[in-house]
Amino acid sequence: MERTLVLVKPDGVQRGLIGEVTSRLERRGLRLVAAKFMAVSRELAETHYAIHKGKAFYDGLILYITSAPVMAMVWEGPNAVAAVRQTMGSTRPTEAAPGSLRHDFALEMGRNLTHASDSVENGDQEVALWFKAGELISWERSNDKWIFEK
Numbered sequence: 001m002e003r004t005l006v007l008v009k010p011d012g013v014q015r016g017l018i019g020e021v022t023s024r025l026e027r028r029g030l031r032l033v034a035a036k037f038m039a040v041s042r043e044l045a046e047t048h049y050a051i052h053k054g055k056a057f058y059d060g061l062i063l064y065i066t067s068a069p070v071m072a073m074v075w076e077g078p079n080a081v082a083a084v085r086q087t088m089g090s091t092r093p094t095e096a097a098p099g100s101l102r103h104d105f106a107l108e109m110g111r112n113l114t115h116a117s118d119s120v121e122n123g124d125q126e127v128a129l130w131f132k133a134g135e136l137i138s139w140e141r142s143n144d145k146w147i148f149e150k
């Protein structure tokens with residue numbers, strides 16, 4: 001089953017939107033695999049955002065993600081990566097589709113509430129970076145067959 005890392009970033013936590021994000025992913029039919037409320041070390045932030053090192057917004061991004069706790073989660077389902085990115089909306093909130101989280105709750109790229117893996121490969125890597133194998137729960141939901149075709 002495809003898995004993706006989701007972070008409710010510090011702004012989402014501070015604004016009391018953990019429930020809103022979680023609720024939308026549950027409602028979509030995705031299945032929760034792991035969750036932890038945590039402070040993000042500078043080292044973890046730098047590894048997670050290594051691809052953006054050297055860009056103009058990098059220092060601000062590291063400060064932002066380490067500034068307050070985040071809610072880190074793993075979600076799974078068919079096409080989980082694409083489904084979660086769609087539910088989050090585009091990186092720039094003013095370009096996010098109406099009804100997406102970033103459209104409904106954000107205005108600026110530097111305060112865009114959530115992170116979601118952008119490919120299946122990155123999803124696997126990010127899940128391994130943020131969670132230990134023993135923290136990932138494989139389980140069956142009673143209504144899975146009404147949401148997952150196979």
Ligand code: DAT
Nearest residue numbers: 052057061090091109110112114115116118
């Ligand atoms: P996403 O979070 O949608 O995957 P990304 O991986 O391209 O976007 O960038 C990571 C974060 O960095 C993004 O959520 C907000 C910030 N960011 C990206 N591009 C930016 C830019 N041009 N100016 C300011 N912040 C930016």
Ligand code: MG
Nearest residue numbers: 115116117118
């Ligand atoms: Mg990204």
